[in-house]
Amino acid sequence: MRNYPLAFAIASSAALILGGCTNESEESAAQSTPSGDGPVEIEFWYAFGDKIGENNEALVEEFNASQDEIVVNAHYQGDYADLHSQTQASVAAGNAPHVTLNEIASMGAFAEAGMTEDLTPYIENDDVDLDDFVEGLMGNSYVNDGIYGLPYLRSTPILYLNKTLLEEEGLDPEGPQTWEEFEQYSETLSNDEGRVGITLPVNVWFYEAFVKQSGGSVLNEDETEASFNEAPGVEAVDYIKGMYDSGSIKVPTGDEAGQIALQDFSNQQSAMAFSSTADLTNYMSIAEENGFELNTAFMPKNEQFGTPTGGANLVMISSHPEEEKTAAWEFIKWMTEPEQTITASQNTGYLPMRQSAIESDEMQALYEEVPQFKVAVDQLEYAGPRPLNANYSEAQNILRDAITSALIQEDVTTQEALDEATERINGLLN
Amino acid sequence: MSRWLERFRPYLMVAPAIIVFVLFFIYPIGYMIYLSFHEWDFISPDKQFVGLDNFAGLSEHPEFLKSLENTFVFTFFSVGITTVLALLLALWINRPTRFYGFVQGAVFSPHIISLVSIAMLWMWLMDPQYGLLNWGLEMFGLPQSEWLASPETALYSIILVAIWKSIGFNTLIIIAGLQSIPPHLYEAAALDQSSRFTSFAKITFPMISPTLFFLIIMNLIGSFQVFETIDIMTQGGPLQSTNTLVYYIYEYGFRFFQLGYASSAGVILLIVLSILTVLYFFLMSRRVHYQ
Numbered sequence: 001m002r003n004y005p006l007a008f009a010i011a012s013s014a015a016l017i018l019g020g021c022t023n024e025s026e027e028s029a030a031q032s033t034p035s036g037d038g039p040v041e042i043e044f045w046y047a048f049g050d051k052i053g054e055n056n057e058a059l060v061e062e063f064n065a066s067q068d069e070i071v072v073n074a075h076y077q078g079d080y081a082d083l084h085s086q087t088q089a090s091v092a093a094g095n096a097p098h099v100t101l102n103e104i105a106s107m108g109a110f111a112e113a114g115m116t117e118d119l120t121p122y123i124e125n126d127d128v129d130l131d132d133f134v135e136g137l138m139g140n141s142y143v144n145d146g147i148y149g150l151p152y153l154r155s156t157p158i159l160y161l162n163k164t165l166l167e168e169e170g171l172d173p174e175g176p177q178t179w180e181e182f183e184q185y186s187e188t189l190s191n192d193e194g195r196v197g198i199t200l201p202v203n204v205w206f207y208e209a210f211v212k213q214s215g216g217s218v219l220n221e222d223e224t225e226a227s228f229n230e231a232p233g234v235e236a237v238d239y240i241k242g243m244y245d246s247g248s249i250k251v252p253t254g255d256e257a258g259q260i261a262l263q264d265f266s267n268q269q270s271a272m273a274f275s276s277t278a279d280l281t282n283y284m285s286i287a288e289e290n291g292f293e294l295n296t297a298f299m300p301k302n303e304q305f306g307t308p309t310g311g312a313n314l315v316m317i318s319s320h321p322e323e324e325k326t327a328a329w330e331f332i333k334w335m336t337e338p339e340q341t342i343t344a345s346q347n348t349g350y351l352p353m354r355q356s357a358i359e360s361d362e363m364q365a366l367y368e369e370v371p372q373f374k375v376a377v378d379q380l381e382y383a384g385p386r387p388l389n390a391n392y393s394e395a396q397n398i399l400r401d402a403i404t405s406a407l408i409q410e411d412v413t414t415q416e417a418l419d420e421a422t423e424r425i426n427g428l429l430n
Numbered sequence: 431m432s433r434w435l436e437r438f439r440p441y442l443m444v445a446p447a448i449i450v451f452v453l454f455f456i457y458p459i460g461y462m463i464y465l466s467f468h469e470w471d472f473i474s475p476d477k478q479f480v481g482l483d484n485f486a487g488l489s490e491h492p493e494f495l496k497s498l499e500n501t502f503v504f505t506f507f508s509v510g511i512t513t514v515l516a517l518l519l520a521l522w523i524n525r526p527t528r529f530y531g532f533v534q535g536a537v538f539s540p541h542i543i544s545l546v547s548i549a550m551l552w553m554w555l556m557d558p559q560y561g562l563l564n565w566g567l568e569m570f571g572l573p574q575s576e577w578l579a580s581p582e583t584a585l586y587s588i589i590l591v592a593i594w595k596s597i598g599f600n601t602l603i604i605i606a607g608l609q610s611i612p613p614h615l616y617e618a619a620a621l622d623q624s625s626r627f628t629s630f631a632k633i634t635f636p637m638i639s640p641t642l643f644f645l646i647i648m649n650l651i652g653s654f655q656v657f658e659t660i661d662i663m664t665q666g667g668p669l670q671s672t673n674t675l676v677y678y679i680y681e682y683g684f685r686f687f688q689l690g691y692a693s694s695a696g697v698i699l700l701i702v703l704s705i706l707t708v709l710y711f712f713l714m715s716r717r718v719h720y721q
Contacts, residue, residue, distance in 0.1 A: 081685060084685075085684040085685060088472050088473065088684070088687055089472070089684070091472075091473055092472050092473060109687070113471050113472075113473045113474060113687075114473065114474065115473055252558075252579060253579050253580065253581070253667070253668035253669070254578050254579035254580075254584065254664060254667055254668045255578070255663065255664045255665045255667055256553070256557075256578070256579070257579075260558075260559065260579075263559070263560075391686070393685065393686060394685075394686040401667075401669050401670060404668060404669055405669055408581075409669075
């Protein structure tokens with residue numbers, strides 16, 4: 001019996017370890033049950049830091065100060081892919097945020113898995129004026145006729161131009177209007193010292209734009225089959241390939257490709273760049289630091305102008321008690337009001353979500369003063385949604401690899417690469 | 431009462447370890463095997479039983495086969511080169527002077543740096559445009575490399591980082607092995623006028639073979655699980671040229687939310703690692719020389 005206390009200590013510490021777990025889950029359960037008094041606390045998760053993160057934190061602070069019923073805690077979760085996987089895991093683990101962001105091509109995946117809440121009843125109940133939301137931005141909100149998210153930080157890709165270099169080479173600083181002009185610009189702007197017209201990473205988002213400009217689409221209308229191996233999709237790849245083979249553009253591959261494109265533009269090793277309108281404030285400060293003038297323009301047209309929209313919608317996670325969902329809705333409603341969308345747009349370069357915001361004096365004054373802000377808004381006329389199919393994120397990887405191999409591997413033709421990817425993606429879509 | 435306690439005391443003593451082991455090793459492995467026969471998106475309450483469909487899917491999925499191939503190439507080169515270099519290095523720097531003591535410390539230092547920092551550092555060095563490595567190559571008039579940016583060189587660039595990271599630790603373990611060889615063996619050999627090569631082949635190598643064997647198996651197991659460098663440096667690209675088994679599992683489980691499918695790839699990894707482990711215990715008892 002001499003060792004009895006020791007054995008007891010071990011047994012009880014084991015019990016403590018196990019007991020610790022139960023206690024914790026009881027605690028978090030207690031936290032999420034509604035209590036009569038005190039404000040309702042909800043969690044809001046977002047992606048991206050820097051100016052975008054600061055903007056999110058500032059808006060949340062303003063919301064918390066504006067009323068005393070709801071307290072929102074905002075948490076940064078990395079990029080979109082990180083945010084999505086964290087959210088997914090947290091729903092499975094039962095400690096999900098109340099409000100989060102869905103990159104617009106992931107709306108379908110989340111809604112169809114039952115993770116996000118159909119906002120239609122809330123919207124109808126509060127008479128939110130849906131017509132005030134910019135039409136081109138609403139496409140990704142609807143999943144099976146329900147509205148699963150409202151546009152929040154949304155963008156389109158635009159063409160950034162180094163105005164100083166364009167003028168040096170005797171080109172119109174307003175930039176190229178058509179694919180043909182774009183090709184001439186690239187040729188004129190590239191020189192023997194390694195400068196190229198554009199450093200263009202392989203990016204499915206841009207590719208969606210090129211296909212749309214050629215009058216096609218990446219997936220068919222019902223999103224049951226891939227259609228990028230038809231003429232417009234092939235033409236888009238061949239167009240890039242032509243410029244790549246002649247050396248007037250650079251196509252970086254690998255994980256850092258986006259970073260390389262930004263570096264080249266900053267160092268004036270490339271004179272043009274495609275990027276999200278959300279990068280506008282960032283590009284403006286880069287141009288200033290490196291002593292060149294920046295201009296923005298539409299992505300050039302082939303058959304027509306065209307671009308997908310991008311960015312994220314605000315969504316509500318469905319696995320919460322009614323009271324907290326009401327609070328979450330209040331927060332979403334507030335975040336998408338005209339004043340807040342104006343603030344967000346000014347802070348970042350993202351688009352204003354509402355017609356009334358675009359027409360507001362504040363935005364009009366900004367467009368007057370910094371016309372580069374206006375290009376993306378004007379381009380919205382030609383903007384459309386991204387695919388919503390739940391397996392599109394996997395399909396994008398296959399498509400990206402197919403485009404890359406068509407561009408850089410000499411023994412693969414564009415048609416072959418795209419046909420093979422089409423076959424594989426068709427298997428995923430159904 | 432006391433006899434009851436006497437009988438159960440051993441079980442009580444090992445209980446904490448066993449509980450942790452079951453909770454964090456046995457249960458997850460069992461659950462993974464269970465999931466590998468199901469289709470599940472992480473969220474929906476019902477897991478649909480699909481039998482061997484996931485495994486059939488794996489066998490005809492080009493990315494999976496590529497990731498398997500990459501894992502074997504990575505393992506073969508990183509373990510092979512690390513072991514040979516570490517052995518040579520250990521033989522060279524195993525001397526009791528202050529200078530060699532410093533060298534031993536220096537080669538060991540990568541081992542204590544976080545792999546994440548190392549990966550970021552090497553990405554910098556390997557930058558195709560502004561990296562130090564290409565600058566060095568250019569200075570010596572050698573052709574530059576695309577490093578991580580080209581499907582031809584990316585995997586070998588990652589292998590280079592893996593070797594750099596692990597060589598110091600391997601060297602140190604081999605040195606410890608060398609120093610435990612009783613000096614009288616060498617004295618006897620010297621009396622017999624044996625050549626340096628004979629001494630190495632007949633004394634040194636057999637005496638450190640258990641150490642080498644241990645290192646090789648541990649390195650094999652470690653490199654089959656390579657993940658951090660891939661995640662940070664290439665995310666499996668370009669063109670799947672650096673996708674490895676664990677990264678593939680991560681991508682399908684946590685990016686595409688196909689838990690069942692990812693689990694079936696996890697089962698394949700489990701089988702490979704189990705074979706290695708069994709091989710280790712089996713060979714350990716017969717093939718390797720012990721004094």
